[in-house]
Amino acid sequence: MVDHLSSEPVQAELYDAFNSGVRDFGFYLPLVMSARSVLDVGCGTGELLRLARESGHTGRLCGLDPSEPMLEQARRKRTDAEWVLGDMGSVDWCREFDLVVMTGHAFQVFVEDEQLRESLAAIRSALTEDGRFAFETRNPLAREWEKWIPENAVEVVHECRRVRMAHKVESPVAGDRVSFTTTFTSPGWIRPLQSHSTLRFLDADSLASFLSEANLAIEEQFGDWDRQKLTDTSPEIITVARRA
Ligand SMILES: C[S@@+](CC[C@H](N)C(=O)[O-])C[C@H]1O[C@@H](n2cnc3c(N)ncnc32)[C@H](O)[C@@H]1O
Structure with missing residues (x-):
């Protein structure tokens, strides 16, 4: 019998079991493999970076998440990646990453305008001159x-x-x-x-204005993981952005 006071450690332990077979890694993994240094914001249990290392990525892989139980799962998987506890407000990375990703709809945790603005500004700062920010949000x-x-x-x-x-x-x-x-x-x-x-659930227009305000330019946008065009009925808004 378990009698945990908090659901967080149990949720972290079960996360991979409930999310296996999610289609987004087929989109993100090639991007990760072709970038020398990668920051995964809201990395959760670190599954994407684990896969990257196992697929032969030899560069810098860094996962950031404010949940200690999630990071505990990530640390168990790989010790040859950086696992940082916190959010974009607690770090100070400057032009260090060729690629920043937010997968598993982690982007949708930015609920308040200010939090979203500050996070986008910090993500932009973390990107190298030619860096890319790739993430998705569910189409409202x-x-x-x-x-x-x-x-x-x-x-x-x-x-x-x-x-x-x-x-x-x-x-x-x-x-x-x-x-x-x-x-x-x-x-x-x-x-x-x-x-x-x-x-x-930001719509495409609101998302575009937050990105533009943060000096991030949309380079590519898709409506699903097979890279189909974004339409009103698309399930996802998948965006690859760069410094404007
Ligand atoms: C749905 S999970 C996605 C995990 C992983 N990226 C994936 O693809 O499976 C969302 C993650 O965002 C993290 N999170 C919550 N608030 C956050 C914040 N302000 N900044 C970064 N990550 C946050 C949670 O702890 C959780 O691990």
């Missing part, structure tokens, strides 16, 4: 949060136990912010574990 027009209902819960087997993860969105949705709870249950636990999150 696709309204993916409408599928985040308990009926769509998913299950994995972790350490021989079934664990179920269910989302429930708080309604009404407030502007471009979606708040939701995630509940984990398992027959081996004495109680469910719950976390609360808010994500921002």
Whole structure:
């Protein structure tokens, strides 16, 4: 039986099991492999950088995340990458990275305008002169949060136990912010574990103005991982930007 006070360590331990087979690494890994120095902001359990090292990347790989339990998972995987605890407000990198990525919709954690502006400014500073910033955010027009209902819960087997993860969105949705709870249950636990999150769903125009204000120019934009054109019905807004 487990009786954790916080869901964070358990969520970090289960993260890879619930997110395996996500299609975004097919897009990001080639970008990472062709860059000498890479910063992964909101790196979580470090899966992308682990894959890069295992695929033969010999340059600098640095993962940044404010969650210690997530970084603990990353450190267990590789000791030959830098794992930094914090966010873009707590670091001071200047023209050091050829590529900055934010994967797994980590970009959507920037909920407040000021936080978004400061993070984009710090990301720009971290980029080398020719550096690229690649990230994705869910297209609000696709309204993916409408599928985040308990009926769509998913299950994995972790350490021989079934664990179920269910989302429930708080309604009404407030502007471009979606708040939701995630509940984990398992027959081996004495109680469910719950976390609360808010994500921002910026539309393409708002995203473009935040990037332009931060002196970042959009170089390429796609609507899905197969690099199809961004349209109103695209599930993703995938952006590669550079210093303007
Ligand atoms: C959905 S996970 C994505 C993890 C990983 N990038 C992936 O592709 O699987 C979002 C991550 O963003 C991190 N995060 C939360 N707030 C953040 C912030 N202000 N700056 C950077 N990362 C943050 C979380 O701790 C979490 O690890």
